[in-house]
Amino acid sequence: xxxxxxxxxxxxxxxxxxxxxxxxxxxxxxxxxxxxxxxxxxxxxxxxxxxxxxxxxxxxxxxxxxxxxxxxxxxxxxxxxxxxxxxxxxxxxxxxxxxxxxxxxxxxxxxxxxxxxxxxxxxxxxxxxxxxxxxxxxxxxxxxxxxxxxxxxxxxxxxxxxxxxxxxxxxxxxxxxxxxxxxxxxxxxxxxxxxxxxxxxxxxxxxxxxxxxxxxxxxxxxxxxxxxxxxxxxxxxxxxxxxxxxxxxxxxxxxxxxxxxxxxxxxxxxxxxxxxxxxxxxxxxxxxxxxxxxxxxxxxxxxxxxxxxxxxxxxxxxxxxxxxxxxxxxxxxxxxxxxxxxxxxxxxxxxxxxxxxxxxxxxxxxxxxxxxxxxxxxxxxxxxxxxxxxxxxxxxxxxxxxxxxxxxxxxxxxxxxxxxxxxxxxxxxxxxxxxxxxxxxxxxxxxxxxxxxxxxxxxxxxxxxxxxxxxxxxxxxxxxxxxxxxxxxxxxxxxxxxxxxxx
Numbered sequence: 001x002x003x004x005x006x007x008x009x010x011x012x013x014x015x016x017x018x019x020x021x022x023x024x025x026x027x028x029x030x031x032x033x034x035x036x037x038x039x040x041x042x043x044x045x046x047x048x049x050x051x052x053x054x055x056x057x058x059x060x061x062x063x064x065x066x067x068x069x070x071x072x073x074x075x076x077x078x079x080x081x082x083x084x085x086x087x088x089x090x091x092x093x094x095x096x097x098x099x100x101x102x103x104x105x106x107x108x109x110x111x112x113x114x115x116x117x118x119x120x121x122x123x124x125x126x127x128x129x130x131x132x133x134x135x136x137x138x139x140x141x142x143x144x145x146x147x148x149x150x151x152x153x154x155x156x157x158x159x160x161x162x163x164x165x166x167x168x169x170x171x172x173x174x175x176x177x178x179x180x181x182x183x184x185x186x187x188x189x190x191x192x193x194x195x196x197x198x199x200x201x202x203x204x205x206x207x208x209x210x211x212x213x214x215x216x217x218x219x220x221x222x223x224x225x226x227x228x229x230x231x232x233x234x235x236x237x238x239x240x241x242x243x244x245x246x247x248x249x250x251x252x253x254x255x256x257x258x259x260x261x262x263x264x265x266x267x268x269x270x271x272x273x274x275x276x277x278x279x280x281x282x283x284x285x286x287x288x289x290x291x292x293x294x295x296x297x298x299x300x301x302x303x304x305x306x307x308x309x310x311x312x313x314x315x316x317x318x319x320x321x322x323x324x325x326x327x328x329x330x331x332x333x334x335x336x337x338x339x340x341x342x343x344x345x346x347x348x349x350x351x352x353x354x355x356x357x358x359x360x361x362x363x364x365x366x367x368x369x370x371x372x373x374x375x376x377x378x379x380x381x382x383x384x385x386x387x388x389x390x391x392x393x394x395x396x397x398x399x400x401x402x403x404x405x406x407x408x409x410x411x412x413x414x415x416x417x418x419x420x421x422x423x424x425x426x427x428x429x430x431x432x433x434x435x436x437x438x439x440x441x442x443x444x445x446x447x448x449x450x451x452x453x454x455x456x457x458x459x460x461x462x463x464x465x466x467x468x469x470x471x472x473x474x475x476x477x478x479x480x481x482x483x484x485x486x487x488x489x490x491x492x493x494x495x496x497x498x499x500x501x502x503x
Contacts, residue, residue, distance in 0.1 A: 048176040053334035055183040062261030064192040067135040069246035076239045078108045078145045084234045085227035086153035099224045101150035101215035108146025115139035126254035141200040148204040171203025240378040251389040260397045267344035309433035316441035317476040323349040324445045328465035354412045357434045377414040436484045444476040
């Protein structure tokens with residue numbers, strides 16, 4: 001029986017650290033560990049991606065992308081069905097924790113069993129028979145997720161983010177070593193299967209080893225019903241948020257083949273890892289700030305505009321530079337055989353421009369007590385992707401990329417409208433902070449691109465990339481200073497304050 005011989009969960013667990021000073025100190029420490037986890041995991045994922053891209057074929061990446069997409073969707077209810085309920089409940093008793101652990105484990109086992117039974121039928125339906133065995137074995141990670149979900153929630157409830165960060169790092173490092181070793185040995189797509197299963201399995205083992213109190217295998221129906229009332233709704237919205245890209249990748253594989261899915265998978269992973277390093281860190285900081293400003297619309301608008309202005313000023317040149325240097329980055333990082341993915345890396349980097357102004361929308365919805373508001377927008381985007389792929393995207397990879405770009409344009413329009421309804425901030429005002437950073441970043445990209453075509457074309461990709469980065473690093477701050485010197489001073493002052501507080 002899991003947890004036998006270990007101390008039981010105490011009768012109740014406080015929802016927050018006692019005393020305001022201790023709570024503030026714990027929150028500060030938690031934020032540092034959360035940011036370390038976010039940046040560390042993205043960095044490790046990128047390093048692993050460098051190795052896998054050298055030893056796996058494009059088609060193998062596509063097959064793995066199908067299976068990973070399915071498993072990630074099924075992981076959402078396993079991880080989250082009881083997660084938020086355990087954190088938010090006033091008194092999390094042993095009966096709550098044991099019931100959440102047992103139900104999550106049974107759910108993970110059930111979903112893994114369904115994958116084993118239906119994997120071949122699903123892979124035949126999408127015309128990718130190689131995906132069946134891969135999905136079957138990769139689904140074993142659902143069992144490990146079920147074992148860990150209740151413990152993860154309790155650690156977050158206690159603000160024990162150090163343990164969670166260490167658990168994630170152990171899982172990511174160990175699985176990367178296993179996966180890379182198998183890839184070098186010639187295991188092909190099975191190296192990605194081993195990495196996925198080992199990542200969740202090792203992280204779960206580490207969490208159980210570090211947790212001083214472990215749940216037991218038991219079900220209490222009153223507590224289970226209480227948590228399900230809250231968890232079902234939260235899980236539904238999380239599943240919607242997770243589904244769009246996974247549905248898109250499955251549609252690409254089904255309509256265009258595993259080769260096309262492999263190219264897009266690498267492009268998504270390369271751009272998303274870079275984006276998520278920043279997005280994860282900023283999201284952790286924004287919710288408590290916006291929560292304090294509810295009922296003060298003028299202050300909320302000023303804080304929102306400043307957040308958009310500073311974030312886009314710092315991030316737009318990075319992604320504009322990635323777009324213009326995509327061929328050099330792809331060739332040097334992943335190898336020349338991945339060069340067909342470079343145009344899609346460039347497109348996704350440009351499309352990231354819409355991400356940063358919208359980054360603060362969900363924290364504002366949550367702070368306003370309206371977390372369900374984006375559900376209709378997410379459903380509309382999923383429908384757009386499905387219909388768009390069937391009507392347009394099925395003809396070429398470029399057409400599929402156009403469908404994805406249209407989905408993001410639709411999402412931006414809906415989000416701007418919803419945010420205006422919630423906060424009263426006009427659409428032009430929502431975007432105004434991003435205007436000058438976008439213009440400066442695009443001007444920098446144009447300068448670098450002209451130099452690439454007419455002055456740097458004769459150099460090799462390594463030297464050419466170094467010179468392009470150097471030119472962009474000078475051009476962007478110069479252009480922004482000429483256009484908006486106050487914004488440059490504001491950005492430098494904010495960076496100085498952040499560094500001072502981090503000491």
